[in-house]
Amino acid sequence: MLKVPDHQVAGHTARHGKLGPLIDDSGRFYKPLQDDERGSKELAFYSSFSSNTSIPDHIHGFFPVFYGTQLLEASDGSGLRPHLVLQDLASDRLNPSIIDIKIGSRTWYPQASEDYVQRCMKKDKETTSLLLGFRISGLQIYGNSESGFWKPEKKHVQEFTLEDVRLVLRKFVSSNSPIGSNSFPDCCFAPSVYGGSAGILAQLLELKAWFEDQTIYHFNSCSVLMVYEKESMMKGKSSGAEIKLIDFAHVVEGRGVIDHNFLGGLCSFIKFVSEILTGPDEYSTEACSPDSEKKCISTDNEHPDHKSEFSDILSTN
Amino acid sequence: MLKVPDHQVAGHTARHGKLGPLIDDSGRFYKPLQDDERGSKELAFYSSFSSNTSIPDHIHGFFPVFYGTQLLEASDGSGLRPHLVLQDLASDRLNPSIIDIKIGSRTWYPQASEDYVQRCMKKDKETTSLLLGFRISGLQIYGNSESGFWKPEKKHVQEFTLEDVRLVLRKFVSSNSPIGSNSFPDCCFAPSVYGGSAGILAQLLELKAWFEDQTIYHFNSCSVLMVYEKESMMKGKSSGAEIKLIDFAHVVEGRGVIDHNFLGGLCSFIKFVSEILTGPDEYSTEACSPDSEKKCISTDNEHPDHKSEFSDILSTN
Numbered sequence: 001m002l003k004v005p006d007h008q009v010a011g012h013t014a015r016h017g018k019l020g021p022l023i024d025d026s027g028r029f030y031k032p033l034q035d036d037e038r039g040s041k042e043l044a045f046y047s048s049f050s051s052n053t054s055i056p057d058h059i060h061g062f063f064p065v066f067y068g069t070q071l072l073e074a075s076d077g078s079g080l081r082p083h084l085v086l087q088d089l090a091s092d093r094l095n096p097s098i099i100d101i102k103i104g105s106r107t108w109y110p111q112a113s114e115d116y117v118q119r120c121m122k123k124d125k126e127t128t129s130l131l132l133g134f135r136i137s138g139l140q141i142y143g144n145s146e147s148g149f150w151k152p153e154k155k156h157v158q159e160f161t162l163e164d165v166r167l168v169l170r171k172f173v174s175s176n177s178p179i180g181s182n183s184f185p186d187c188c189f190a191p192s193v194y195g196g197s198a199g200i201l202a203q204l205l206e207l208k209a210w211f212e213d214q215t216i217y218h219f220n221s222c223s224v225l226m227v228y229e230k231e232s233m234m235k236g237k238s239s240g241a242e243i244k245l246i247d248f249a250h251v252v253e254g255r256g257v258i259d260h261n262f263l264g265g266l267c268s269f270i271k272f273v274s275e276i277l278t279g280p281d282e283y284s285t286e287a288c289s290p291d292s293e294k295k296c297i298s299t300d301n302e303h304p305d306h307k308s309e310f311s312d313i314l315s316t317n
Numbered sequence: 318m319l320k321v322p323d324h325q326v327a328g329h330t331a332r333h334g335k336l337g338p339l340i341d342d343s344g345r346f347y348k349p350l351q352d353d354e355r356g357s358k359e360l361a362f363y364s365s366f367s368s369n370t371s372i373p374d375h376i377h378g379f380f381p382v383f384y385g386t387q388l389l390e391a392s393d394g395s396g397l398r399p400h401l402v403l404q405d406l407a408s409d410r411l412n413p414s415i416i417d418i419k420i421g422s423r424t425w426y427p428q429a430s431e432d433y434v435q436r437c438m439k440k441d442k443e444t445t446s447l448l449l450g451f452r453i454s455g456l457q458i459y460g461n462s463e464s465g466f467w468k469p470e471k472k473h474v475q476e477f478t479l480e481d482v483r484l485v486l487r488k489f490v491s492s493n494s495p496i497g498s499n500s501f502p503d504c505c506f507a508p509s510v511y512g513g514s515a516g517i518l519a520q521l522l523e524l525k526a527w528f529e530d531q532t533i534y535h536f537n538s539c540s541v542l543m544v545y546e547k548e549s550m551m552k553g554k555s556s557g558a559e560i561k562l563i564d565f566a567h568v569v570e571g572r573g574v575i576d577h578n579f580l581g582g583l584c585s586f587i588k589f590v591s592e593i594l595t596g597p598d599e600y601s602t603e604a605c606s607p608d609s610e611k612k613c614i615s616t617d618n619e620h621p622d623h624k625s626e627f628s629d630i631l632s633t634n
Contacts, residue, residue, distance in 0.1 A: 105577060106423070110447055130427055133577035162574070212584055257479070258588045260422060260450035264581025267529055271575045 001025065002072070007090035009151070010100040010138030010223070011247070014075035022075055022083075027091035028067065030083040032074055038249035039082075043069065045217070045248040046084060052216070059210050062203070063245050064089060089225060089244055095149070099172055099226045100137040100246075103265040105130050107221040109252055120221070127158055128165055132272075133265030136160055137223060141171055141178040142230045150178040169272055172226070175234075187276060193228050193241045195277050200226055203243045204270050211263040218259045220250040224269070318342065319389070324407035326468070327417040327455030327540070328564070331392035339392055339400075344408035345384065347400040349391055355566035356399075360386065362534070362565040363401060369533070376527050379520070380562050381406060406542060406561055412466070416489055416543045417454040417563075420582040422447050424538040426569055437538070444475055445482055449589075450582030453477055454540060458488055458495040459547045467495040486589055489543070492551075504593060510545050510558045512594050517543055520560045521587050528580040535576040537567040541586070 002022040004014045014020030021031045033039035046066040049055065065087035074081040090096055107129060108120035127135040140151040150171075160168065167185065171178040173193045174185035194200045204224075228241040319339040321331045331337030338348045350356035363383040366372065382404035391398040407413055424446060425437035444452040457468040467488075477485065484502065488495040490510045491502035511517045521541075545558040 110442065125427065132574055162572070212588070215588070255479070257449055258585050260581035260585040263584055264577035264579075267580055268575050268577040271529070271532070 002030065004075070005029070005088070005090065007093070007096055007098060007140065009098050009140050010154075017076055019074055019076040019078070022072070023088045023091070027088050029064070029086045029088040029091075030070065030072055031086060032072075033069070033082045033084060034249065041251065042247075042249040043084060045251040046086075049217070049248075055214075055216075056210070058206060062207055062243060089227060089242075089246075093227065093240065094229055095142040095231055096227050096229055096240075097141045097172060099139040099141075099168070101134050101224045101226065101269060102129065102137045102247075103134050103222060103224055103269065104220065104261045105133040105265055106261050107250075109218065109220045109250065111252055112250075123158075128160060128162060129265075131162060132165065133268035136165060136168060139168065139172075141168075143177050143179065147177055147179060166272065170276055173276070175230075189228075189230070189233060189239065190276050192233065193239050194273050198241075199239075200228075200241050200243060201270065201273050201277065203241075204266065204273065207243070207245075208263065208266055208270060211259060211266060213258070215254040215256045215258050218252050218254050218257075219245070219248070219262045220252060221247065222251065222262065223247050224266070319347065321392070322346065322405070322407065324410070324413055324415060324457065326415050326457050327471075334393055336391055336393040336395070339389070340405045340408070344405050346381070346403045346405040346408075347387065347389055348403060349389075350386070350399045350401060351566065358568065359564075359566040360401060362568040363403075366534070366565075372531075372533075373527070375523060379524055379560060406544065406559075406563075410544065410557065411546055411548055412459040413544050413546055413557075414458045414489060416456040416458075416485070418451050418541045418543065418586060419446065419454045419564075420451050420539060420541055420586065421537065421578045422450040422582055423578050424567075426535065426537045426567065428569055429567075445477060445479060446582075448479060449482065450585035453482060453485060456485065456489075458485075460494050460496065464494055464496060483589065487593055490593070492547075506545075506547070506550055506556065507593050509550060510556050511590050515558075516556075517545075517558050517560060518587065518590050518594065520558075521583065521590065524560070524562075525580070525583055525587060528576060528583060530575070532571040532573045532575050535569050535571050535574075536562070536565070536579045537569060538564065539568065539579070540564050541583070 002024055005021060005023045008021065012018065012020045014022055019032055021029055023029050031042075033043060049063065050060075050066040067085035067087075069082045070085050071080045072083045073079065090098070105124065106120075107124055108117040112120075124130045124135075129135045136157055138154065138157055140149045142149055170185040170187050170190075173187055173189040175188040176184070176186050178185070192199065196202065207224075223246050225244045225246050226241075227244070228239040230239075233239045319341055322338060322340045325338065329335065329337045331339055336349055338346055340346050348359075350360060366380065367377075367383040384402035384404075386399045387402050388397045389400045390396065407415070422441065423437075424441055425434040429437075441447045441452075446452045453474055455471065455474055457466045459466055487502040487504050487507075490504055490506040492505040493501070493503050495502070509516065513519065524541075540563050542561045542563050543559075544561070545556040547556075550556045
């Protein structure tokens with residue numbers, strides 16, 4: 001029995017009779033193959049990657065499992081259409097908090113059409129991509145059983161500024177309500193979600209080490225998905241914190257050159273995450289017991305002023 | 318007594334009555350301040366950087382020493398003009414081999430004028446910048462006392478392809494003649510120039526570690542200069558292998574974000590250098606004695622074919 005995914009945060013959705021991905025209850029995610037080059041490119045990538053034995057196992061683990069393709073009734077009622085059969089990353093997860101981060105200051109690539117390049121460049125400039133080397137494409141952050149998820153609209157997410165990105169990455173790992181721009185995220189869960197030997201940061205650093213070396217693929221316009229389960233943590237269980245790469249419709253051959261665009265953006269994102277763990281903002285981890293989020297108290301969440309000597313000198317020139 | 322530098326490989330030169338840098342015999346390099354914003358920006362950078370005590374000493378060592386500014390008769394005869402007084406990187410060097418590598422797949426930056434952006438983008442696409450994350454801006458490679466330097470013209474350097482870049486980085490550390498496209502560089506000096514605990518690769522990795530962390534400056538359109546002395550090595554002395562960053566007319570404030578564009582390009586360049594040290598191409602280092610370059614014999618210099626499974630799949634789709 002196929003249905004619309006509950007926890008999709010970005011991309012085309014199958015709601016309201018449109019074409020989008022479907023899931024079943026066995027943990028599989030069915031992504032319709034797009035008619036144009038994107039569909040064949042994404043399939044080519046999954047086929048190549050899943051059978052490439054030169055890629056280490058721990059790197060394969062950062063990608064959804066690929067089960068081949070299958071003809072299915074498309075969600076828009078247009079009849080049978082081939083779908084990629086992938087691992088459903090939200091399967092068996094209770095109220096997962098998810099952020100989709102599109103990596104790279106440049107989402108276009110030399111081989112693309114002029115029209116595509118222009119549209120991408122415009123969006124890269126309008127969002128944080130050009131500035132930060134990545135942008136948040138979508139998110140849902142679980143508050144509690146009463147408030148449910150904070151899932152801002154696409155339009156709002158696209159308008160995120162540098163400071164919004166900082167705030168959202170803090171809200172993601174905080175026990176207090178993510179809703180409202182005036183909230184002060186306590187970053188209560190940062191040590192266990194971002195930190196630790198198996199946390200998000202450790203996973204990102206593993207991925208980075210691979211990108212410093214691999215010259216097979218260039219992952220244009222690809223996202224890192226961050227997932228964890230707040231409720232599970234509150235009950236003293238594992239956070240289930242995990243990253244996965246998704247969206248490979250614009251992957252091209254690396255031709256012996258590393259993916260410097262993805263790597264640069266990934267390093268920038270890593271810096272943002274590590275600043276939450278080590279930055280000047282303090283969060284009282286001791287006050288954060290598994291069953292009492294109320295105890296988490298924020299102390300100081302003002303971001304340090306980055307005005308440097310350099311800016312003083314520049315302004316007098 | 319001021320004179321035109323002997324070993325300048327890129328940028329404006331003071332020859333033929335044009336405006337360019339001058340040197341003296343005390344090891345100082347005088348770079349004329351450009352009239353426009355570029356001049357004030359480069360001065361602002363040197364002033365800020367040289368006085369910034371938060372930057373580690375070993376990182377200061379990757380930059381030319383800054384001695385302030387001085388009014389001098391400009392080389393184009395236009396009268397007195399302020400010059401940056403910098404360390405002359407070629408001073409006390411005997412026939413230095415030098416490559417100027419402009420780092421970054423993007424040499425423009427959001428704050429620049431539309432006209433500047435368009436000109437940079439065009440050049441980034443025409444050269445290897447967009448593809449590799451860096452381009453060679455100029456070079457001189459010393460052959461021997463008979464042949465002197467191989468110093469291709471600017472126009473030729475700008476047309477370098479991916480394979481040309483690979484070849485030049487190998488010629489740079491080879492004992493056989495760098496002249497001619499059909500030569501097979503033996504990479505005789507790679508272990509001592511690129512490799513080792515104080516070699517170019519080790520220095521690049523130190524620089525990389527700083528770029529993963531620093532959020533003060535974004536080094537747009539800045540170059541890494543690689544220098545060493547072949548003759549010194551042939552005589553069994555130190556190679557004097559060294560990297561320095563130069564050209565800061567387009568440095569802007571980092572505003573709390575790492576320079577992901579520079580870092581990505583630097584990592585790509587590092588991969589090229591490390592491939593020469595560890596790649597499938599073999600060079601007989603034992604045959605390379607200090608006083609006999611003739612013994613260096615190339616075995617196999619064909620670059621491995623990067624055609625992957627991925628390309629096979631793509632071509633059938």
